[in-house]
Amino acid sequence: GENVEQHPSTLSVQEGDSAVIKCTYSDSASNYFPWYKQELGKGPQLIIDIRSNVGEKKDQRIAVTLNKTAKHFSLHITETQPEDSAVYFCAAKGGTSYGKLTFGQGTILTVHP
Amino acid sequence: DTAVSQTPKYLVTQMGNDKSIKCEQNLGHDTMYWYKQDSKKFLKIMFSYNNKELIINETVPNRFSPKSPDKAHLNLHINSLELGDSAVYFCASSQDWQQGFQGYTFGSGTRLTVV
Numbered sequence: 001g002e003n004v005e006q007h008p009s010t011l012s013v014q015e016g017d018s019a020v021i022k023c024t025y026s027d028s029a030s031n032y033f034p035w036y037k038q039e040l041g042k043g044p045q046l047i048i049d050i051r052s053n054v055g056e057k058k059d060q061r062i063a064v065t066l067n068k069t070a071k072h073f074s075l076h077i078t079e080t081q082p083e084d085s086a087v088y089f090c091a092a093k094g095g096t097s098y099g100k101l102t103f104g105q106g107t108i109l110t111v112h113p
Numbered sequence: 114d115t116a117v118s119q120t121p122k123y124l125v126t127q128m129g130n131d132k133s134i135k136c137e138q139n140l141g142h143d144t145m146y147w148y149k150q151d152s153k154k155f156l157k158i159m160f161s162y163n164n165k166e167l168i169i170n171e172t173v174p175n176r177f178s179p180k181s182p183d184k185a186h187l188n189l190h191i192n193s194l195e196l197g198d199s200a201v202y203f204c205a206s207s208q209d210w211q212q213g214f215q216g217y218t219f220g221s222g223t224r225l226t227v228v
Contacts, residue, residue, distance in 0.1 A: 034216040043117075043203055043219035044156070087154055098168045099144050099210025101217065103156040 002027040002094045006104025014112050019080050021088055021107045024072040029095030033066060033073045036089045038106075044089055048075070080111045116140050119204050119220040126194055127228055134189045134223045136204030143209040144168075145187040146217065147179060150201040162187055163210065194227045201225070 003026040013019050025033075031052040036044035050057045050064045050073065057064050061080075066073040077084055087108050091101040117138045126132055138145065146169070147159040161169035162181040176192045187204060201224050205217035 032214065032216070036219075038154075041221075043205075043221045044217075045219070046216045049216050089156065093214070097210075098163070099146075099161060099207055099214060100158050100169055102158075106154045106156075 002030060002092055002097065002100075002102040004090060004092050004102050004104045006090050006107060008107060009105060010108045010110075012110045012112065013080050015080060015082060017080055019075075019077045019084070019109055019111075021075045021090065021109075022072060023074070023090035023092075023104050024070075025092040025102075026071065027092070027094045028068075028071065030092040031095055032093040033064070034091050034093075034101070035062075035064060035075050036091065036103075038087045038089065040086075077109075080109075082111050082113050085109055085111045117204055117206055117218050117220040119202075119223050121223060122221065123224050123226075125226045125228065128194055128196060130194050131190070131192045132194060132225070133191070134202055134204075134225075136187045136189075136220055138185055138204075138206040138218070140206055140218060142206035142218070143184055144207045145181065145184070146205040146207070147187065147189050148203045148205060148219075150203060150222070152200070156203070160187075160189075168210075191225075194225075196227050199225055199227045 006023045034049035037047045038044040063076045090104040144163045146161045160179040165181045178190045181187045201222045204220040
């Protein structure tokens with residue numbers, strides 16, 4: 001089955017800096033890669049996603065890049081703000097997974113004012 | 114209007130008891146899921162139903178039994194609760210996994226504590 005590795009497990013940045021979180025996946029047939037943000041006491045919320053036929057996608061301060069050959073994808077957050085502090089999860093959906101998302105281990109992002 | 118709602122939000126119970134968690138979605142989605150989040154925040158799928166049909170059944174003790182009376186509802190019943198069942202359980206929904214899949218909408222979670 002699919003295996004997703006996520007790094008780093010914790011990331012601390014100063015307000016205004018950029019933050020990068022990286023994930024690798026094992027199933028070359030995986031075709032959908034979402035990123036979720038989970039705030040304390042809440043459920044994960046989809047913030048951006050990318051499909052396997054696209055190399056990069058941007059939405060305001062967040063962007064995701066996908067390298068299918070290397071089987072890795074990354075989340076980039078620019079001009080970080082304290083409200084960006086949360087746990088971030090990457091995930092991958094296999095080609096024949098019935099909608100199953102396999103999640104990375106999560107990254108605790110702390111943005112210091 | 115809450116898109117995916119779970120009840121209860123908190124559940125504290127003794128070992129050996131039987132309990133249920135309910136989930137409802139008003140997004141018109143076809144597929145619903147149960148995920149377990151452990152103390153290290155790791156999210157692992159347990160079950161998935163598509164239009165009331167069980168399509169994913171991961172390696173989960175048979176003390177856990179999902180039920181989907183219709184495509185808007187997915188409940189989770191747990192028999193003979195054990196200490197290791199303590200976790201946050203998330204319900205999620207998505208469009209049909211074969212057509213127009215755009216990721217999940219998660220509920221706010223049920224924190225289960227077994228004492």
